[in-house]
Amino acid sequence: xxxxxxxxxxxxxxxxxxxxxxxxxxxxxxxxxxxxxxxxxxxxxxxxxxxxxxxxxxxxxxxxxxxxxxxxxxxxxxxxxxxxxxxxxxxxxxxxxxxxxxxxxxxxxxxxxxxxxxxxxxxxxxxxxxxxxxxxxxxxxxxxxxxxxxxxxxxxxxxxxxxxxxxxxxxxxxxxxxxxxxxxxxxxxxxxxxxxxxxxxxxxxxxxxxxxxxxxxxxxxxxxxxxxxxxxxxxxxxxxxxxxxxxxxxxxxxxxxxxxxxxxxxxxxxxxxxxxxxxxxxxxxxxxxxxxxxxxxxxxxxxxxxxxxxxxxxxxxxxxxxxxxxxxxxxxxxxxxxxxxxxxxxxxxxxxxxxxxxxxxxxxxxxxxxxxxxxxxxxxxxxxxxxxxxxxxxxxxxxxx
Numbered sequence: 001x002x003x004x005x006x007x008x009x010x011x012x013x014x015x016x017x018x019x020x021x022x023x024x025x026x027x028x029x030x031x032x033x034x035x036x037x038x039x040x041x042x043x044x045x046x047x048x049x050x051x052x053x054x055x056x057x058x059x060x061x062x063x064x065x066x067x068x069x070x071x072x073x074x075x076x077x078x079x080x081x082x083x084x085x086x087x088x089x090x091x092x093x094x095x096x097x098x099x100x101x102x103x104x105x106x107x108x109x110x111x112x113x114x115x116x117x118x119x120x121x122x123x124x125x126x127x128x129x130x131x132x133x134x135x136x137x138x139x140x141x142x143x144x145x146x147x148x149x150x151x152x153x154x155x156x157x158x159x160x161x162x163x164x165x166x167x168x169x170x171x172x173x174x175x176x177x178x179x180x181x182x183x184x185x186x187x188x189x190x191x192x193x194x195x196x197x198x199x200x201x202x203x204x205x206x207x208x209x210x211x212x213x214x215x216x217x218x219x220x221x222x223x224x225x226x227x228x229x230x231x232x233x234x235x236x237x238x239x240x241x242x243x244x245x246x247x248x249x250x251x252x253x254x255x256x257x258x259x260x261x262x263x264x265x266x267x268x269x270x271x272x273x274x275x276x277x278x279x280x281x282x283x284x285x286x287x288x289x290x291x292x293x294x295x296x297x298x299x300x301x302x303x304x305x306x307x308x309x310x311x312x313x314x315x316x317x318x319x320x321x322x323x324x325x326x327x328x329x330x331x332x333x334x335x336x337x338x339x340x341x342x343x344x345x346x347x348x349x350x351x352x353x354x355x356x357x358x359x360x361x362x363x364x365x366x367x368x369x370x371x372x373x374x375x376x377x378x379x380x381x382x383x384x385x386x387x388x389x390x391x392x393x394x395x396x397x398x399x400x401x
Contacts, residue, residue: 010034010397014064017393020384022046026245027357028252029056032390033279035287036398037367042279048239048375049251058280061225061238062373064264065160065354069194069308071217071226071285072209072271073127073335075147076201077305078216080123087127090120094203095196097176103132107145107181114179121184126193126200127370128313128336130207132180133196134189138322146181146185153178157191159255159355159377160273162228162266167200171268188318188332191272198271209269220298221288223281228274229265237363238262238276241356242376246336255356255377264335273354279371282360286351286369290362310350310362344400359387365400 004136014032022030022045029046044056055103079085091112092099117132125131135157143151153174154166158231165171175196181189198209205212211229218226230238238258245252256262262276288294289310295300301309312331319340324330330337338350351361356372372390383391 002177005397007034007039007041010042010394011043012034013393013397014390015043015045015218017389018043019385021389022142025250025252027374027384027386029058029239030357030374030386031058031060031062031279031375033371034394034398035057035283035290035369038287040283040398042283046375048240050171050240050242050254054236054239056239057223057237059237059278060373061234061276061278062358062375063160063241063256063354063356064275064277064282064358064373065356066191066194066272067174067282067352067354067358067360068273068275068279069288070336070352070360071231071275072201072214073309074195074285074289074301075121075209075213075216076123076127076197077301077309079201081206081302081305085123085200087122087124089123091123091126091196091200091277092120095121095172097172098131098196101132101184102179103183104179104181107136107146108139110145111149112331118183119185123182123200123336124313126197129184129188129190129193129332130313130318131193132182132184132186133175133178134181134192136181136322137188138250146178150178160218160270161256161261162268162270162274163261163264164290165266165268165270168202168268168269172196187325188314188322190324194272194335197362198269201271202269209254210269216302217285218281220300221281221283221284223277224278226275226281227334228276229262230276235259235263239375243249244376244378247311247345252376270380273356277373279373281373283369286360286371290364290367290369306394309336309388310338312338312340342397346394347372347394347398351388353383355382359383361391363398366398367393367401368398370394 347359
């Protein structure tokens with residue numbers, strides 16, 4: 001079977017499986033894309049608006065939320081390659097707000113009970129989300145004194161809202177007033193590492209994160225529609241992001257309107273969840289990593305950097321304490337989730353999802369890069385029905401080679 005036939009069959013199966021889900025209204029619209037060893041197929045279903053007056057398309061722009069994290073990580077690793085950053089280097093000089101840290105004696109204990117950090121935070125700690133700051137999935141719903149204090153100060157975790165975020169220097173200064181939840185290198189904690197990474201990149205280069213992304217990742221790969229806001233001339237390709245329908249009323253509220261948080265450049269360019277993008281752009285990004293850091297004569301990373309990025313860094317004890325996935329099947333590399341025990345029945349060697357309805361995975365055994373972008377946020381930290389269906393169809397349609 002040729003790659004083209006395989007891609008065609010997968011595309012047909014995806015259309016068949018996803019159409020009734022979108023016709024049911026959850027999500028209102030989506031765009032998907034697959035690249036099987038260079039053979040690319042893209043499809044779009046549903047609508048951008050509640051009134052069904054604007055259809056989705058191959059070039060529809062979506063909020064990709066946490067799929068931003070791997071893009072930011074690639075930029076950081078490009079800076080490691082050229083010597084601007086070093087994985088084992090402390091961040092103290094560039095981020096003095098995080099130097100000489102105090103650490104809670106107990107992560108759920110009072111803020112007054114601290115001890116000195118045993119060592120500085122390193123660049124690798126930031127990329128691997130083991131810097132000591134971040135979300136602990138095991139305590140969500142039962143806030144600790146640190147959680148409560150940070151929320152009161154305006155540092156609470158939640159869906160991305162870039163216009164409401166403090167500017168980078170103010171945010172980091174405020175973060176630096178709080179003790180670490182865990183010792184540097186000790187435990188995987190979600191999200192904050194990617195925010196810090198964006199600031200680190202900006203300070204290391206003396207320019208904005210957006211400029212570094214454009215120079216080192218987006219420009220070389222031709223990712224023309226990826227950025228921290230949607231230009232006015234492209235607003236017709238951008239719609240609302242909806243909450244899931246209410247189980248009782250069926251009403252899907254709007255999380256963010258088209259003229260909302262991403263309609264203008266943000267106060268904070270979030271390396272964690274700030275980007276908008278298209279399926280075609282993310283397929284170019286995914287194919288670059290799948291092919292060892294280069295694509296179409298353009299090299300973004302060396303193969304060794306891709307291997308380092310996509311290799312799990314977490315110990316068994318760290319995975320047992322707080323795993324990146326609810327079922328414990330996913331570890332963490334440098335800015336990306338990594339499958340711990342790849343199996344032919346599940347698609348994905350590495351990748352990540354975004355809580356505003358995005359999903360991306362590469363599967364090296366299948367020669368596959370796949371992207372699903374929807375305009376509906378998740379209601380819980382587990383994939384929605386449409387995302388589950390997407391990966392199930394691809395597992396059945398694109399065999400391991």
